[in-house]
Amino acid sequence: MISRDLVGGLAAVVIGAVYLYFAYQLRVSALDDSLGPSGMPRIYGWLLLSLGLILTAQAVLSRLIGPPPAAGREALRGEWEGQGRRIAWAAGLLAIGAAYLFVVEKLGYLVSVALLILAAATFLGARFGTRLLAIAALGAVALWAIFALVLGVSMPSGLLGRLGV
Amino acid sequence: MRKQRILAAGSAVFMFGMIAGANAQEDYPVDTVTLITHSSPGGGSDVFLRELSRYLGPILGANVVVENVRGGSGAAAMANLAQSTPDGSKFYATTPTFIYTSLLSDPEYKYTDLEPLVNFFIDPEVIYTSANSEYQTLEDVIDHAREGRGQWGAANPASLERQALEQLKAAADVNAAVVTHEGGGDLLINVLNGTLQIGVGEVQEIQSQLEAGELRLLATFSDERLEAFPDLPTVEELGYDVVVRKFRGLAGPKGLPDDVIAAWERAVQEVLADEKYKAAYEAANLRAAYMPHEEYAQFIEDFGNETRVFLKESGVIE
Amino acid sequence: METLVQSASYLFDLGVIIAALAGVTWGIMGGALPGISPSITMALLLPFTYTMEPMSAIVLLASTYIGAEYGGSVPAILIRTPGTNAAAATVIDGYEMNRQGKAGLALGISLYSGVLGSLFGLAMLILLSGPLSRVALAFTPPAYFALGVLGLSVIATLSGENLVKGFIAAILGLMVATIGTDPVTGGTRFTFGSSELLSGIEPVMIMVGLFAMSELLVQAGRRGEAERVTSRPRIRFPDLKLARRLAFPQSIGSVIGTFEGVMPGAGGTIASFMSYNEARRWSRRPEEFGKGSPEGIAAPETANNTVAETALVPLLSFGIPGSNSTAILLGGFLIHGIVPGPMLFQRSGEIVHGLYAGLFTATFGMLVMGMLLLPACIWLVNRPRPYLNAFIFALILSGIYSIHNSVFDLGIMMAAGAVGFFMRMLRFPFLPTVLGLVLGYLVESSFRRSLVLSGDDLLIFVNDRISLGLLTLAVLFIAGSLGKRIYDLARRRRVEAFSQGSEARE
Incomplete structure (x- = not known):
């Protein structure tokens, strides 16, 4: 059975290995101290790698000596039930965010943030309609007022800026 | 609001x-x-x-x-x-x-x-030490580093100050650790508490401590003496060919x-x-x-x- | 005494009062916006202080600082987003209380603890500036290393049921802290040629990602499966019984806060995590921590508000700013030709007295503004979930953008959110990650600096008395937590699971 700990352990091993690969490529210079820029990263990398292996071993062992794996398929389903759907929904929200990153410098902050609220609220289950449109518009204006007007952050102006608004 | x-x-x-x-x-x-x-x-x-x-x-x-x-x-x-x-x-x-x-x-x-x-x-970048320290001149500091091991401080890694100290170390041919910090404040504390023999920095950063008599200037890295401190020798005068601008x-x-x-x-x-x-x-x-x-x-x-x-x-x- | 009398005379100075109230209000707002750190909040005001009276300018900036340190707790409790780094520890129990419909009480506790911490810190600042400044001087690089290790030792108790997972999470944080410019050589590490990564990743981006973004993702996955309890839009202060219970964690917070505040570079985040951990260790009801314990809000909030006051000690006595925020305050002094440091009290004593009076006024301003503004905030978070979450998403994207005006940072925050989502799914705790992230740079740089100083002699950590003391304490803490785990295991009791954020076993 593939438990969550097994996945976590393997992920740690992979991250540790990739990090170590880059840690060993760090430049050496005459201004270095004895430990050097790569000293701590190497320690962290090896620690993560070994801890990942321990976690993997724990996961495998607990399966061997734990409750009988009779209901292998059942247990697997219990461990991961509904997770695929959750990941899909989360990925959807993340995609909306990624789209925002992509358009914010083209469309400008005000328009993009209104679209973001609209898209995210609809995606999360709000009913599409005039009420939602109004909320998105008002929310965007409120955020714009706080960040751009009051705090003076130079938010991307995009289209509106180019039109001279 | x-x-x-x-x-x-x-x-x-x-x-x-x-x-x-x-x-x-x-x-x-x-x-x-x-x-x-x-x-x-x-x-x-x-x-x-x-x-x-x-x-x-x-x-x-x-x-x-x-x-x-x-x-x-x-x-x-x-x-x-x-x-x-x-x-x-x-x-x-x-x-x-x-x-x-x-x-x-x-x-x-x-x-x-x-x-x-x-x-x-x-x-102007100056070399300073704590007023409580035993070092009266730059030469004292260099001698200390020559006999044993010096501990000198620069505010930031890979900065002009670090370069100046590394060059001074090479010019005097002594053994000194050049310790870098996260800015002038950090460095100042370690000079004041005696962890370091000398620090390097701009006069304006240490003005308050100078006026209070808590720090002593040893030398300046400028090409000529400073108007405000006419008695302060330049590092070049002392025989080390290092000038910092x-x-x-x-x-x-x-x-x-x-x-x-x-x-x-x-x-x-x-x-x-x-x-x-x-x-x-x-x-x-x-x-x-x-x-x-x-x-x-x-x-x-x-x-x-x-x-x-x-x-x-x-x-x-x- | 004399200082007190002279400061008191400024309590009725109209310029000081206006500056203090305006500053603290502006600060609360800035601190409450995720990504807008106390230092940014202050920096935004800095250009306007040029034309002000020196005393009003200094009071305005300092009041902004304490307002912002408090303001960070509001989104921490209401939307699981630490508004400031130091509010990260408040998220743990604050957001839990909010989920149980006790947002009004949680906000009341944080306000009340913040005001107490602030007053305590101010008293320390006024009365014990001299002795406290000697504490700051006594901290050498090995002592800072030991302090960082002591902070990291908290991981042993924040790791939840599986210590290995806690360590993995902590190392992830330490790894992120190595990105950027090397503290000793100034070379670059793990930047892959990107100039955005040169100065490292701001901890707040990762924190907002791990806490807030991952919560949005998890809730998107649940699609309204979970029951939701809303809170009444009213601030409730603790009653006498609760106040008595909170007194002890508050004392812990104020003592730790005082010491962390005076040490340049240590800062509020370490103070609040350590106070949280100590409050839990000495609490009569440690099992409530992580499940909405009022003590878990009181301790860190007292600590980070105390830090905001005592952080002025090294600034006023040496002219040394210990953090970005106090660096901006230093700028405020310099703009008006006042140089903080040993001569300050003689040369510009009246400015210092005005500052003390202003901070006192600002603390009460904080109480009043909190009571006025907070009910509206609770009302806002009671809106239907889809709207609320869409708005939070927009808010954190706007806040993180304003740190460097960079879309790249938004990508980092969302990536941290995705990592947080999977860490929760795989039942990894992420408080250790936050600690590793915050302490990684301090631990590495002071460790290497110490070795440069001593010529690679490890004995420097034993010869320095403060370092020896702190390291011993850290070893005792770790041994204590490990011992307790083994004891629980031997008694076949379930290891007292304490792991915030990871998904509970169904």
């Missing part, structure tokens, strides 16, 4: 008032000049620029505003500037940092992508028009001679060192090459 808006609005009105007041009689090609700094608001370069902008505006005949473009120790500011139009509306406040960042981290836009405009100041000037995008350069050369000489401004910058221990455009461009090029050689020899860069 309402209160802040009123505050912000009130201050904004005030600022516009100031800008209007500073408005121009001369014909500088643009109305507003933006001076960009990579330092955070309240940092050394920021305070220097904001002070300068007050006096510079009327003389230059344009509104001078300061903008902080942080990130990447100047890399973001260089990129911002290199891509702007060379119409005299935007300049970058240069310190040695922009050369170190260019060489060390190899960003997309480097100091060679900018056009040095003029130089204002050279900040921490410059403060401006750079613009490549291809600045001649009239803009001429306007700045005139304005900078005038502002440096301004009585009120002079009192302000001398109180802050800045030394006026005006360099016109051509001289400054050459200076930056030489400075860049020297630094590159140092960093290469010490193996920091390829």
Whole structure:
């Protein structure tokens, strides 16, 4: 059975290995101290790698000596039930965010943030309609007022800026 | 909530008032000049620029505003500037940092992508020790390092100060650990509590401690003695061939028009001679060192090459 | 005494009062916006202080600082987003209480603890500036290393049921802290040629990602499966019984806060995590921590508000700013030609007295503004979930953008959110990650600096008395937590699971 700990352990091993690969490529210079820029990263990398292996071993062992794996398929389903759907929904929200990153410098902050609220609220289950449109518009204006007007952050102006608004 | 808006609005009105007041009689090609700094608001370069902008505006005949473009120790500011139009509306406040960042981290836009405009100041870098320490002269410190092991401090890793100490160490041929810190404050504490024998920094950073008699100056890295401390020997006089010039000037995008350069050369000489401004910058221990455009461009090029050689020899860069 | 009398005379100075109230209000707002750190909040005001009276300017900036340190707790409790780094520890129990419909009480506790912490810190600042400044001087690089290790030792108790997972999470944080410019050589590490990464990753981006973004993702996955309890839009202060219970964690917070505040570079985040951990260790009801314990809000909030006051000690006595925020305050002084440091009290004593009076006024301003503004905030978070979450998403994207005006940072925050989502799914705790992230740079740089100092002699950590003391304490703490785990295991009791954020076993 593939438990969550097994996945976590393997992920740690992979991250540790990739990090170590880059840690060993760090430049050496005459201004270095004895430990050097790569000293701590190497320690962290090896620690993560070994801890990942321990976690993997724990996961495998607990399966061997734990409750009988009779209901292998059942247990697997219990461990991961509904997770695929959750990941899909989360990925959807993340995609909306990624789209925002992509358009914010083209469309400008005000328009993009209104679209973001609209898209995210609809995606999360709000009913599409005039009420939602109004909320998105008002929310965007409120955020714009706080960040751009009051705090003076130079938010991307995009289209509106180019039109001279 | 309402209160802040009123505050912000009130201050904004005030600022516009100031800008209007500073408005121009001369014909500088643009109305507003933006001076960009990579330092955070309240940092050394920021305070220097904001002070300068007050006096510079009327003389230059344009509104001078300061903008902080942080990130990447100047890399973001260089990129911002290199891509702007060379119409005299935007300049970058240069310190040695922009050369170190260019060489060390190899960003997309480097100091060679900018056009040095003029130089204002050279900040004297001094060597100081705690007033309680046994070291009376630089020689005492060097002797200590020769017999055993010295502990010297620089404010930042891979900075001008670090380079100066490494060069001093090489010139004196002694064994000293050059310890780097996260800024001048950190360094100051370790000098005051005796962890380090000496630290290197600008006079203005340690002014308060000097006045209170908690620190003692040992030498200056400048090319000649300082007016404020006529008894303080230079490192060169003491027999070590190390001179440090921490410059403060401006750079613009490549291809600045001649009239803009001429306007700045005139304005900078005038502002440096301004009585009120002079009192302000001398109180802050800045030394006026005006360099016109051509001289400054050459200076930056030489400075860049020297630094590159140092960093290469010490193996920091390829 | 004399200082007190002279400061008191400024309590009725109109300029000081206005500056203090305006500053603290502006500060609360800035601190409450995720990504807008106390230092940014102050920096935004800095240009306007040029034309002000020196005393009003200094009071305005300092009041903004304490307002912002408090303001960070509001989104921490209401939307699981630490508004400031130091509010990260408040998220743990604050957001839990909010989920149980006790947002009004949680906000009341944080306000009340913040005011107490602030007053305590101010008293320390006024009365004990001299002795406290000697504490700051006594901290050498090995002592800072030991302090960082002591902070990291908290991981042993914040790791939840599986210590290995806690360590993995902590190392992830330490790894992120190595990105950027090397503290000793100044070379670059793990930046892959990107100039955005040169100065490292701001901890707040990762924190907002791990806490807030991952919560949005998890809730998107649940699609309204979970029951939701809303809170009444009213601030409730603790009654006498609760106040008595909170007194002890508050004392812990104020003592730890005082010491962390005076040490340049240590800061509020370490103070609040350590106070949280100590409050839990000495609490009569440690099992409630992580499940909405009022003590878990009181301790860190007292600590980070105390830090905001005592952080002025090194600034005023040496002219040394210990954090970005105090660096901006230093700028405020310099703008008006006042140089903080040993001569300050002689030369510009009146400014210092005005500052003390202003901070006192600001603390009460904080109480009043909190009571006025907070009910509206609770009302806002009671809106239907889809709208609320869409708005939170927009808010954190706007806040993180304003740190460096960079879309790249938004990408980092969302990536941290995705990592947080999977860490929760795989039942990894992420408080250790936050600690590793915050302490990684301090631990590495002071460790290497110490070795440079001593010529690679590890004995420097034993010869320095403060370092020896702190390291011993850290070893005792770790041994204690490990011992307790083994004891629980031997008694076949379920290891007292304490792991915030990871998804509970169904």
